[in-house]
Amino acid sequence: MNNIEILQKxxxxxxxxxxxxxxxxxxxxQDQAPDKEDLSQWNYEDLKKCIDQFQSLKKNQKSAxxxxxxxxxxxxxxxxxxxxxxxxxxxxxxxxxxxxxYEKIIKCQQExxxxxxxxxxxxxxxxxxxxxxxxxxxxxTFKNIVVxxxxxxxxxxxxxxxxxxxxxxRNIICQYFPEKIVPRFPYGGLTKLEEMIPKMEEIILSIKNxxxxxxxxxxxxxxxxxLWFINEVNEQLLQKRLKDELQKEKRYNLQQKQTKTGExxxxxxxxxxxxxxxxxxxxxxxxxxxxQVILNMNEFFASQKKSQEFLGNAAQYLFELTNTLPKYPxxxxxxxxxxxxxxxxNQIIYEIDDTCALLxxxxxxxxxxxxxxxxxxxxxxxxxxxxxxxxxxxxxxxxKKKEEFIKNNDIKAVVQKVIQxxxxxxxxxxxxxxxxxxxxxxxxxxETQQIQQLQDSLxxxxxxxxxxVDEQFKTDLLKVVANFGGFLYAKQKLxxxxxxxxxxxxxKYEIIKSKQN
Numbered sequence: 001m002n003n004i005e006i007l008q009k010x011x012x013x014x015x016x017x018x019x020x021x022x023x024x025x026x027x028x029x030q031d032q033a034p035d036k037e038d039l040s041q042w043n044y045e046d047l048k049k050c051i052d053q054f055q056s057l058k059k060n061q062k063s064a065x066x067x068x069x070x071x072x073x074x075x076x077x078x079x080x081x082x083x084x085x086x087x088x089x090x091x092x093x094x095x096x097x098x099x100x101x102y103e104k105i106i107k108c109q110q111e112x113x114x115x116x117x118x119x120x121x122x123x124x125x126x127x128x129x130x131x132x133x134x135x136x137x138x139x140x141t142f143k144n145i146v147v148x149x150x151x152x153x154x155x156x157x158x159x160x161x162x163x164x165x166x167x168x169x170r171n172i173i174c175q176y177f178p179e180k181i182v183p184r185f186p187y188g189g190l191t192k193l194e195e196m197i198p199k200m201e202e203i204i205l206s207i208k209n210x211x212x213x214x215x216x217x218x219x220x221x222x223x224x225x226x227l228w229f230i231n232e233v234n235e236q237l238l239q240k241r242l243k244d245e246l247q248k249e250k251r252y253n254l255q256q257k258q259t260k261t262g263e264x265x266x267x268x269x270x271x272x273x274x275x276x277x278x279x280x281x282x283x284x285x286x287x288x289x290x291x292q293v294i295l296n297m298n299e300f301f302a303s304q305k306k307s308q309e310f311l312g313n314a315a316q317y318l319f320e321l322t323n324t325l326p327k328y329p330x331x332x333x334x335x336x337x338x339x340x341x342x343x344x345x346n347q348i349i350y351e352i353d354d355t356c357a358l359l360x361x362x363x364x365x366x367x368x369x370x371x372x373x374x375x376x377x378x379x380x381x382x383x384x385x386x387x388x389x390x391x392x393x394x395x396x397x398x399x400k401k402k403e404e405f406i407k408n409n410d411i412k413a414v415v416q417k418v419i420q421x422x423x424x425x426x427x428x429x430x431x432x433x434x435x436x437x438x439x440x441x442x443x444x445x446x447e448t449q450q451i452q453q454l455q456d457s458l459x460x461x462x463x464x465x466x467x468x469v470d471e472q473f474k475t476d477l478l479k480v481v482a483n484f485g486g487f488l489y490a491k492q493k494l495x496x497x498x499x500x501x502x503x504x505x506x507x508k509y510e511i512i513k514s515k516q517n
Contacts, residue, residue, distance in 0.1 A: 028054050121230075122153040123211045125204060130193055131160070146193050148207065150230065157231050163187050163196075163203070165229065170210060172225050173217075182213060184379065 029036075032050055036042055126149040133143040147160035167188030174182050187203050190196050196203055220226045 025054055028057075119154070120215050121155070123208070123230075124151040124153070125149070125207055125211075126151075127200070128193060128196060146191065146196065150211075152230050155231070159230060159232065161229070163190050166207060166210060169226065169229050172223070172229075173213065173220060176220070176223055177217065180213075180217065181383075183209060184382065185210060 029050055032053075033042075033046075128146045128148050130144045130146055133145045145162055147162055149158065149160055151158045163185075167185045170182055170185045173180070183206075185206055187196075187199070187206060190199075190203075214220060214226070214230075
């Protein structure tokens with residue numbers, strides 16, 4: 001049933017609610033238009049006109065039938081919505097129909113159904129535009145901001161977001177799902193439209209990739225900041241909520257979510273931190289090795305290009321040699337023989353070029369894979385640097401709490417006084433109990449366990465990724481060495497064959513020359 005049919009049906013039921021007789025009204029409608037038996041065949045204007053005529057006809061009459069409290073056509077709607085419709089909360093007028101509470105409940109139920117059933121969302125991103133900032137000091141600064149319009153289907157949500165808010169969304173996803181490797185959003189520092197125009201395609205692609213991750217992990221739609229990002233219209237309120245969530249970074253419960261890392265206990269000590277540093281040094285060494293391999297490959301390509309140019313000019317050199325030969329009676333036979341040799345050399349050159357083309361294609365594919373691995377190493381190195389800073393920060397905070405507790409001289413004074421007097425005062429006992437509770441809460445705080453689990457998850461993730469990258473790097477290196485060896489061996493054989501044929505040609509030329517003399 002569409003919206004027009006719903007409004008028509010509510011209009012008819014409003015007539016019934018005013019204690020008119022339903023059967024008389026239906027009979028009246030059938031007499032007025034016998035060919036329109038179904039409600040969908042009526043338009044709103046004709047139905048409104050028919051109702052006005054029926055009201056004027058039955059103005060002074062009252063129906064003897066009892067009003068049925070059920071609203072027909074809504075039997076399948078839940079009780080809460082049913083109670084809203086039959087109550088006075090909804091507003092129905094003949095000239096101007098208003099169904100705000102009813103429509104709001106229906107819309108909320110639809111959105112709740114789409115979110116709970118993990119329906120894949122569609123995002124439409126428009127090109128950015130400059131708008132006036134609506135912040136607290138906007139009437140003084142007159143600052144302009146660049147926003148991207150995002151429309152979410154099938155929710156019909158439309159919001160405006162800046163690049164800084166996209167970077168904050170990426171941080172929130174990383175915060176709640178540390179086992180996921182989310183690509184870095186490198187455009188969070190751009191604030192002016194002229195800076196974004198040269199990179200607009202890359203920016204739009206990065207935004208689409210970030211929203212694609214939003215679809216790939218449906219559970220993030222249950223996290224309130226992520227819902228605010230695609231639904232909240234008030235930008236200042238959104239920024240405040242995002243900031244509050246980032247400040248509560250240590251309070252979220254990681255135990256409620258299943259992760260691939262499992263539950264591995266590690267202690268927050270300098271030994272563990274040293275292992276962490278060892279893990280972080282691997283990407284840097286791997287990047288240096290890859291840079292050296294790339295440099296060697298560039299030098300090899302330059303040498304290969306020179307070899308191809310030399311082989312391509314061999315035929316021209318041979319033709320110039322024939323023009324410099326002395327004039328003998330059998331010169332025509334010698335030139336014909338040299339032309340045959342020239343054709344043979346052209347065939348050799350064709351084979352060499354074909355072989356070089358095949359090797360070039362294979363080496364380019366290998367080179368592309370190595371470049372991809374190189375970018376992955378750089379991204380991993382950046383992530384490791386961020387993780388290291390967070391690790392050090394958490395460790396310093398924990399040590400600071402320990403030092404503050406150890407410096408608490410009040411506990412020492414109370415204990416010493418109790419030992420001397422061998423009795424307890426009620427106020428001192430309460431104070432000591434309070435401090436003991438604080439000690440227990442410090443020793444068993446959930447934040448410390450969560451920090452340990454988070455650090456362990458990150459270290460375990462880096463170990464797994466480093467192992468996989470190390471194996472891939474060794475495989476690519478073996479392929480490159482094998483390709484280089486095969487290519488150099490083929491070059492050596494071709495040059496050796498070329499030299500032997502050239503010597504044979506020179507010997508035959510000397511024999512013919514001696515016979516002419």
